[in-house]
Structure formats: structure tokens, C-alpha cells
Amino acid sequence: MEQKVEAITKWLREQVEQANVKGLLVGISGGIDSAVVAHLIRRACPEQSLGVIMPCKSNPADQVHAEKVIQSCGISSLTIDLTDTHNLMFENIVEQLKQSGSLNPQQKQIADANLRARLRMSTLYTVATNHQYLVTGTDNAAEWFTGYFTKFGDGGVDIVPLVNLTKGEVREMAEYLGVPDEIINKQPSAGLWEGQTDENEMGTSYAMIDSYLKGESIPEKDKEIIERMHKRTEHKRNIAPGPPK
Incomplete structure (x- = not known):
């Protein structure tokens, strides 16, 4: 794990x-992935790294966890509440759709x-442009x-x-880096709505996906779900396509 951390840290410096x-910089959600990235970019750029907390109709516990990540790695931080911005924008869009009957x-x-x-993405890029930083994904x-993930x-x-x-492996790296246990052990969730969890939404578990990616045997039901998700989301992993010349 020490070698993996050192390799990624070196790669991050090279990207800069x-x-x-x-x-x-990284958006810190209070989940394990962004916690690990926060620790990594703090190691790569001790004086030029930033964690951005962006509550937006969020579970208050997520912000508490995000702040614990900041404390655990000592990264500089910024909190920008997007709740009012989102409400104004979304309500206006919905009203226009209603009026158009669509x-x-x-x-x-x-x-x-x-x-x-x-x-959140737009916020991160605005802050990144101000600081001349790269936006680091999780x-x-x-x-x-x-x-x-959202395209x-x-x-x-x-x-x-x-x-x-x-x-x-992310969980193992989190333990090595000193991410707080309550974040390592919390149920993965994007915090999109009340009671939402990653695994319930996907219909399979991260353990099954990990096994599939390692080439191990998994139940056919889980294999079908994973392969269907991969095929359906191919467009997310590619830049916008254009017609052939």
C-alpha cells in the first residue's frame, strides 16, 4: 500500500x-473516496491543495464527516453552500417545463x-480557475x-x-492514510436523496463489482447487472462523439 500511495502521489505531482x-483541489463529500483523494493531494502538494465542501440539500452528517476529513489530513478548505443556488435554478427550470407542458x-x-x-462541478472549476489548480476526481x-457517476x-x-x-483497495488505502474509521465504515451513498445508497440504486454490491473486475466468478444475476450498467453508460467514459469524416 505504501508503494501504491507513493506512486499515485508522484503521478499527481507530474500532472500538476x-x-x-x-x-x-477536490470536492469533499464526507465519503471514503473523496477522503482518500484529499489525503493524496495533500501529500502531493502540501502547500497548494484545497478541499471544497459543497452542501446542497445535504444530510448534515455528511458535512460533519467532510470536516473530519479536513482535520484528518490537514488540507486547506473552503465551504460553499449551494442549496439556495440550486433551489432557485431548479425551481425556475421546473416552472418553465410546466408552462411548456413538457x-x-x-x-x-x-x-x-x-x-x-x-x-458542484461548476463550483469546483470556478475555484480551480481562481487558484490555478486541477480538479481532482474521486x-x-x-x-x-x-x-x-453523473456525466x-x-x-x-x-x-x-x-x-x-x-x-x-480504496478502503485499504483509506486505512493506511488515516481516514477516520466512521467514514471508512459508513454505507456508500452519493447523498442524492433521503435514504439513498449506492448499492441499493445499482442493484448489486461493490464487493461483486470488485470481484468481477478481478475476473473472479460471481452470480449470473450480478454479472448481468454489471455488464448492463457498463454498456448503458459507455457514453459517460467518452468525449462527445461526432459524425465520421
């Missing part, structure tokens, strides 16, 4: 140098959640393969240091 920027109530919840993710191998939301980043690590 190649992009000719000053440092790195509002789809079945899609309202996911549209609300995706807008929050994209507002997706791990399981999330990337299944497309379990141009939490998937809208400059670099993705955890993309080759399974969820289990």
Missing part, C-alpha cells in the same frame, strides 16, 4: 507539472440530483466501469487518481 498549474414527473428526482452534481474502478457532474474532472483501484 505537465498542466503548468499550481496545485490540486415536465416529466418521473424524471424530476434524478434531474434534481444531477443538477446538484453539475453545480471515481474508483467500480464506479468508472459501471458509469456510477459532467462528479465525472467532470481533470484527473482521476483512483480509477485503477477497486472499492476494496
